[in-house]
Amino acid sequence: MGAIVEVKVPDIGDFKDVPVIELHVKAGDRVKPEDPLLTLESDKATMEVPAPAAGVIKEMRVKIGDTVSAGSVIALLAGEGAGTAAPSPAALPSVAAPPAPVSAPGGVAEVRVPDIGDFKDVPVIEIHVQPGATVKPEDSLVTLESDKATMDVPSPLSGTVSALKVAIGDRVSEGSVLLLLATGAATPAAASAVPAAVAAAPSASAPASAAAGASTAAGTRAATIGETGFALAYAGPAVRRLARELRVDLGQIKGSGDKGRIVRTDVEAFAKSGGAAGPAKAAAPAGGAAGLELLPWPKVDFAKFGPIDLQPLARIKKISAANLHRNWVMIPHVTNHDQADITDLEAFRVQLNKENEKSGIKVTMLAFMIKVAVATLQKFPEFNASLDGDNLVMKRYWHIGFAADTPNGLVVPVIRDADKKGVVAIVKEMSDLAKLARDGKLKPDQMQGGTFTISSLGGIGGTYFTPIINAPEVAIMGVCRSFWQQISSDGKQYSSRLMLPLSLSWDHRVIDGAAAARFNSHFAALLSDMRRALI
Ligand code: CAO
Numbered sequence: 001m002g003a004i005v006e007v008k009v010p011d012i013g014d015f016k017d018v019p020v021i022e023l024h025v026k027a028g029d030r031v032k033p034e035d036p037l038l039t040l041e042s043d044k045a046t047m048e049v050p051a052p053a054a055g056v057i058k059e060m061r062v063k064i065g066d067t068v069s070a071g072s073v074i075a076l077l078a079g080e081g082a083g084t085a086a087p088s089p090a091a092l093p094s095v096a097a098p099p100a101p102v103s104a105p106g107g108v109a110e111v112r113v114p115d116i117g118d119f120k121d122v123p124v125i126e127i128h129v130q131p132g133a134t135v136k137p138e139d140s141l142v143t144l145e146s147d148k149a150t151m152d153v154p155s156p157l158s159g160t161v162s163a164l165k166v167a168i169g170d171r172v173s174e175g176s177v178l179l180l181l182a183t184g185a186a187t188p189a190a191a192s193a194v195p196a197a198v199a200a201a202p203s204a205s206a207p208a209s210a211a212a213g214a215s216t217a218a219g220t221r222a223a224t225i226g227e228t229g230f231a232l233a234y235a236g237p238a239v240r241r242l243a244r245e246l247r248v249d250l251g252q253i254k255g256s257g258d259k260g261r262i263v264r265t266d267v268e269a270f271a272k273s274g275g276a277a278g279p280a281k282a283a284a285p286a287g288g289a290a291g292l293e294l295l296p297w298p299k300v301d302f303a304k305f306g307p308i309d310l311q312p313l314a315r316i317k318k319i320s321a322a323n324l325h326r327n328w329v330m331i332p333h334v335t336n337h338d339q340a341d342i343t344d345l346e347a348f349r350v351q352l353n354k355e356n357e358k359s360g361i362k363v364t365m366l367a368f369m370i371k372v373a374v375a376t377l378q379k380f381p382e383f384n385a386s387l388d389g390d391n392l393v394m395k396r397y398w399h400i401g402f403a404a405d406t407p408n409g410l411v412v413p414v415i416r417d418a419d420k421k422g423v424v425a426i427v428k429e430m431s432d433l434a435k436l437a438r439d440g441k442l443k444p445d446q447m448q449g450g451t452f453t454i455s456s457l458g459g460i461g462g463t464y465f466t467p468i469i470n471a472p473e474v475a476i477m478g479v480c481r482s483f484w485q486q487i488s489s490d491g492k493q494y495s496s497r498l499m500l501p502l503s504l505s506w507d508h509r510v511i512d513g514a515a516a517a518r519f520n521s522h523f524a525a526l527l528s529d530m531r532r533a534l535i
Contacts, residue, residue, distance in 0.1 A: 004058055007037065007075040009049060009068050013115055017067040018042045022263045024238055025075075029057045036238040037075060040068065041258075046236050047149050055079040109157055109181040111141060113172045121171040122146045123312050124178075130440050133161045135181070142166065142178055145312075150236065159183040168314045168408060225249040226322065235262040246271040316409035327471045332508040335466045335478075336516045340524035342482060343498040365500075366402060366456050366479075367426045372526040373477065374398045374419045375533040377452055380519045384451045386472040387510055401450035401470060402430065404437040411437045412470055414450040454479065464503045474510045477523070478503035500527060 012018065022039040025031060031051040040047045058076040062068060116122065126143040129135060135155040144151045159181040166178050229251015235243070239262055243250050248267050252275065255262035270276070302308045313321065345368060352363050377384040377398055386393045398419040401412040413433035415426055436442045453470045456479040467478035480501040487497040502524060506516045526533050 004076050004078050006073045007049075007052060007077050009040075009070055009072045009074060011070050011117075012040070012047065013117060015040075015042050015045075016069045018047075018069065020062050020064055020066050020068060020074075021046075021258060021261065022236065022239070023060060023062075023064060024048075024264055025051075025057050025060070027057050027059050031055060031057060031077070038062065039236050039238065045149060045151050048236065048238055049074060051077070053077070053079050107183055108162065109159065109183050110177045111153070111156065111179050111181055113144070113153065113174050113176045113178060115174050116144070116151065119146050119149075120173045122151075122173065124166050124168055124170050124172060125150075125312055126315055127164065127166070127168055127440075129161045129164075129179070131161050131163055132441075135159060135161060144172065153178060155181065157181060157183050169311055226251045233262055234260055239264055239267055243267050247276045249275075314408040316406070316411065320410050323471070324468050327468050331469050331471060333466065333469060333505050334508050334513065334516065335503050335505045336513070336520050337464045338502045338504070338517075338520040338524050339485075340500040340502060340527035341487070341497045342500045342527050345527055345530065346482070346498050361424060361427060363423060363427050364430070365458060365482075366454065367423045367430060368527065368530070369454055369456070369477070369479065370400045370402070370415060370418050370426050370430075371423060372523055372530070372533065373400055373452055373454060375526055376519060376523045378419070379522055380515060382510060382515065383475045383506070383519055385474055385510065387474065387507070388472075392510060395451050397451065399449045399451050401447075401453040401473075403453065403455035403467075404434050406438050406440070408440060411442060411447060412450065412453055413437055413442055413446050414448065416449065452476070458482065458500070462501075464501050467503060467505050469505055469507055474507040475516075475519075476505050478505065500524075 018040040019042075020038050021041045024036045024038060031037070032054050033052065034050045036048040036050050037057075038049050040049065055077040058078050060075050061073050062075075068074065113122075122144045123146075124142050125145045128140045128142060135141065136158050137156060138154045140152045141155050141161075142153050144153065161179055162182045163180045164178075165180065166172060166176070172178070225247070226249055230240075230243070230249060233250035233253070234255055235250055240250065242248075242264060246267060248271050250262055250267070253262050253266050253270050254260070256266050257263040342365070346365070349363055349365060349368070353361075356363070381394055382392065384395050384398060386395070397417065399414050399416045400418045401414045403410055403412050413430075413436070415421070415429055415433070418426060421429070433442065433446060436446065450470065450473060452473055453467075453476045455467045455476060457465065458479050458481050460481070462480040463483075464480060465478050467476045469476050480503070482498050482500045484496050485499045486494040487499070488494045502520055504516055504520050504523075506519075511519075
């Protein structure tokens with residue numbers, strides 16, 4: 001055992017008298033270098049103070065609620081080996097908030113990453129605004145997360161976001177431009193009074209910014225952790241790591257810390273009370289099912305085999321991953337494949353688009369499929385239903401979702417009352433919704449209430465696939481690229497027909513195979529001859 005050294009709070013920028021909100025160790029604990037000792041939280045940032053070296057904690061010199069500044073002694077550490085010293089400033093976030101005026105066009109502010117201490121190349125894990133959004137001072141703009149701290153960058157001014165300069169996953173350092181803010185009132189005269197380019201101060205790790213931590217370990221340990229709840233829980237990086245280690249679902253814990261923050265002891269108490277997820281259990285349906293007794297997820301040191309990069313999952317991906325996993329595990333899926341002869345419909349679509357060339361409206365195959373879906377659902381109403389315990393909720397409305405691929409992941413906007421809309425109205429609405437989706441501006445109510453979903457990969461390629469049902473719906477239609485095929489009805493005469501591959505996944509608790517085959521066959525017949533929809 002080496003000499004006893006005082007562990008001090010290193011340089012934390014302009015912060016003074018910052019409260020200690022969590023203690024991660026106590027006297028007698030053995031620590032490794034970088035193990036978090038305590039968490040400080042100002043109104044601008046959450047910061048962990050890590051152990052500077054390996055050793056045993058002899059004494060904690062602070063308790064929760066104490067306030068500390070750079071140089072305050074927080075613990076006595078009996079070092080193991082040489083070189084035990086005060087924490088290296090490099091190991092600790094130092095967050096300060098001085099505005100950093102830089103020249104910029106009048107009325108347009110460049111919002112930059114402020115001084116975030118020794119951190120460099122910190123990933124952007126969330127973007128809270130989109131171009132066109134109006135913001136007030138202190139509104140959260142983006143969240144950055146290093147392995148030591150989660151930091152929100154709030155807006156320094158009122159204004160309208162005119163352009164984003166970063167995307168989720170981008171790495172930023174002090175001075176990186178995050179976005180451009182049009183400060184409406186700013187005139188050339190006013191611009192000199194208000195710094196046109198401003199470094200905003202990172203703010204405290206708030207509940208909404210706590211998506212951190214759910215990415216890297218997701219899926220590797222906790223089969224029964226609800227990833228969405230975990231991502232949204234109000235807890236710091238160290239507590240998230242601990243929760244992963246103990247297989248505790250943060251989403252189920254009521255935090256005992258300030259403002260409901262989940263602290264280390266909450267996680268430990270939850271694990272002790274038996275709340276931790278078992279190592280081999282998969283998500284069980286409500287009402288209970290035996291654990292699946294699966295092997296633990298393989299843990300591989302990928303870097304041993306070649307160079308790697310870590311790319312944090314975008315927020316939409318984390319949320320959709322959790323939903324898709326639940327749906328896949330809980331719904332007994334079966335997929336029926338079929339083909340529709342769309343030769344005539346495609347010819348009609350091409351002719352329609354020629355006739356309407358000047359209007360700029362392009363009728364898509366997907367819009368016809370939405371009308372066909374409504375007509376087929378009306379003939380087979382159990383496909384337009386949801387399971388609710390022992391009841392089947394039969395819906396007397398037809399809201400059709402369509403999967404849309406966006407830079408941040410998959411979303412499903414919904415065309416409401418598709419039964420009451422014509423193909424052209426559906427085309428316009430789909431194009432508006434797809435644009436909102438790509439820009440990340442879809443509102444929650446534009447993705448809710450769907451009764452059936454179509455997932456079209458037709459513009460991309462493929463032949464057949466198994467779409468995952470979008471719960472609580474009970475079926476989904478997957479569509480791939482159409483192809484020309486020689487078709488014969490008598491084995492003698494052949495003609496070239498344009499065939500559309502259909503893949504219908506259905507919930508076997510609600511639907512049986514014969515009904516699914518009939519559904520597909522009817523869907524295909526309507527696409528072959530839409531006049532049949534009138535019958
Ligand atoms: N067969 C052959 N070609 C097709 C086709 C099909 N089934 N469907 C569309 N196309 C062609 C169109 O004719 C068009 O070609 P041109 O550009 O030459 O005119 C092109 O593909 C683009 O099609 P579109 O403009 O009609 O777009 P769309 O309606 O097919 O798709 C949207 C819109 C939002 C669904 C799509 O952009 C998208 O996001 N698709 C991916 C959905 C997805 O990810 N599903 C998987 C979910 S499960 O993980």
